[in-house]
Amino acid sequence: MRLFDPHIHMTSRTTDDYAAMHQAGVRALVEPSFWVGQPRTSxxxxxxxxxxxxxxxxxxxxxxxxxxxxxxxLNPKEANDPRCREVLDILPRYLAKDGVVAVGELGYDAMTAEEDEVFAAQLALAVEHELPALVHTPHRDKIAGTRRTLxxxxESGIAAEHVVVDHLNEVTVDLVADTGCWMGFSIYPDTKMDEERMVTLLQEYGTERMLVNSAADWGKSDPLKTAKTAQAMLKAGFTDDDVDTVLWHNPVAFYAQSGKLDLDGDTDIPVDRSATFAGNSILRGARPES
Amino acid sequence: MTRKTSPDELHVLLGTRLTGEGEQWLTAALDRTRQDRAAIGALFPAAGRRCGRGPLLDVESSRPPDPRFRGWTVDDAARTLMMAALPLHGTDLGDEVAALYRYGDAAEKRGVLRGLGPLDTDGKLGDHALPLVHDGLRTNDTRLITAALASYGARYLQPAAYRQGVLKCVFLGIPLADIAGLDERADAELARMLTDYARERRAAGRDVPADVLGLVDPTDITLSREA
Known part of the structure; x- marks a missing residue:
């Protein structure tokens, strides 16, 4: 089973997580830039x-x-801080980089006027740079927030199929289902969605334009939730092909719209543990042999 | 003295390594860069995707490789031409090149450092970009250190910094043939530093790299204790 986690914050995770994810079948992922848990100030x-x-x-x-x-x-929470607004000016340089497959994550936190402005400006950047957009729905006032998001x-003019609306659940999925946007679901240990509820939604709405992610980050979360959802799907009678559609082909199709998804036609990439990045190795205590 | 490389010369060489599509993209990118100084911010990162990332020199060519282009990649050359197309001089040019480096990923930073030499062919950059060379030398990324000691670094680094750069290459296993300026800049103090290094290696029972042996007097590195 090959898995693609379309939304996970690996910067907050350990190498043990990477090893367990690979063991569970994860071969590709997308890490959206987001709030790091404490406000940034510059x-x-x-x-x-x-x-x-x-x-x-x-x-x-x-x-x-x-x-x-x-x-x-620029995430909505920090869009409210005038000291961080200038991030918008440097985004074009980063949106052009090889590994950047979408603008995001965007959307609302407290639905302020500042958030409106920054959200719209970044959707315009997505159109200009021909990139998909990853848009999340707010944690609070979710239904109103999802409507306003849509x-x-x-209004931005971005193609609906270039947008994923994320963190959906039973009460917000209907708002998105007919828009042509992709539907994203974050499977969490306690909040958001769980595997069984996800399977029920897949039975009801089908597998088309459906994306399942772990959204694992620095909070209580589980980087293996994509694999656990796959197991729950199989247990509920979905086929291997259905699982492959939701947890591989769909995220590939969505992010491939950037023209920059590089999977090299092979999901088993060779591992060179002696490699270094900027001279740093993840091996502790021993320099890689040169 | 090693011959200076001009952007025009680089363009001719790069032309032999691009696909039709890559050539078309580069031509358009250079035109946009000439007309709008801000355009390079989003064009510079795309050079690898659009033009390729392979070696600039044709490894299958029967002609001996030009040592000035040793280690150069196709995207390094494309990025150099883009910097050369900027309608800027002196401090303004230095500022924009510094921004490309500041916001660059490793491949972009390498392209900037390598490109500084050709960019300065007619002295239009001067030593304005020397802080970038120092930044590259502070990293532990062998690609950046090598590029920092390309022709521009070899031209402008102060003697002490150049010597430390060479010594850092030796410690990191970067072949000295990959860096510029040794013929002109190797001096008695560098020989002294490398001799001490070679003695230390010998004292520890380790090999001394052949390229280091070429720069020291073999009679100076026989094992002896400091008085």
Missing amino acids: VETFVDYFDGLVGWEPFRAAQYGIRHHCTIG DVVR
Whole structure:
């Protein structure tokens, strides 16, 4: 079984997670840029974070046989801080980079005027750079937030099939199902969605334009939720092909719209543990043999 | 003295390594760069995807490889031409090149460092980009250190910094044939540093790399204790 996690924050995870993910079948993932748990206070710290997403993190993933791509954007929470707004000015440089397959994650947090502005500006960048957009729905006031999100997407002129609306659940999926946007679901240990509820939605809505992710980050979350959802699908009578559609072909199809998804036609990438990134190795205590 | 490489010369060489599609993209990218100084921000990162990432020199060619292009890749050359197309000089050019480096991934940074030499053919850059060379030398990334010691670094680094750069290459196993300027800049102090290094290796029962042996007096590195 090959798996593609279309939304996971590996910067917050350990090498043990990478090893367990590979063991479970994960061969590719996308790491959206997001809030790191504590507010940032300057543009420069974003730049260093973006550099990690296109540099050190793909290297670390490759050490465990996993292809790493990312999305770049200014998240809504920090869009409210005027000190971070200038991140918008440097986004074009990063959206052009090889491993960047979408703009994101975008959307609303508290639905402020500042968030409106930054959201719209980044959807315009997605159109300009011919990239898909990863849009999340807010944690609070979710139904109203999802409606407003879809309005802004429509007004932006971005093609619906270039947008995934993420963190959906039973009460918000209907709002998105008929829009032509992709539907994203984050499977969490306690909040958002769980595997069984996800299987029920797949039975009801089918597998088309459906994306399942773990959205694992620095909080209580589980990087193996894609694999666990796959198992739950099989147990409920879905075929291997159905699982492959939802957990491989769909994310590949969505992010391939960027023209920059590089899977090299082979999901088993060779692992070279002696490699270094900027002279750093993930091996501790021993320099790789030269 | 090694002959300077001009962007025009680089363009001719690159032309032999591009596909039709790559050539078309590069021509359009250079035109846009000449007209709009901001355009390079999004064009520069795309050079590898659009033009290729292979070696600039044709490895199957029967002609001996030109040592000036040793280690150059197709995207290094494309990025150099883009920088050369910027309608800027002096400090302004230095500022834009610094931004390309600051926001660059490893391949882009390498392209900037390698491209500085050709960019300065007619002295239009001067030493404005020297801080980038120092930044490259501070990393532990062998690709960046090698590129930092390409022709521009060899031209402008102060003697102490150049010597430390060479010594860092030796420690990291970067072949000295991959860096520029040794013929002109190897001095008695560098020989002293390499001799001490070679003695230390011998004292530890380790081999001394052949390219280091070529720069020191063999009679100086026989094992002896410091008085």
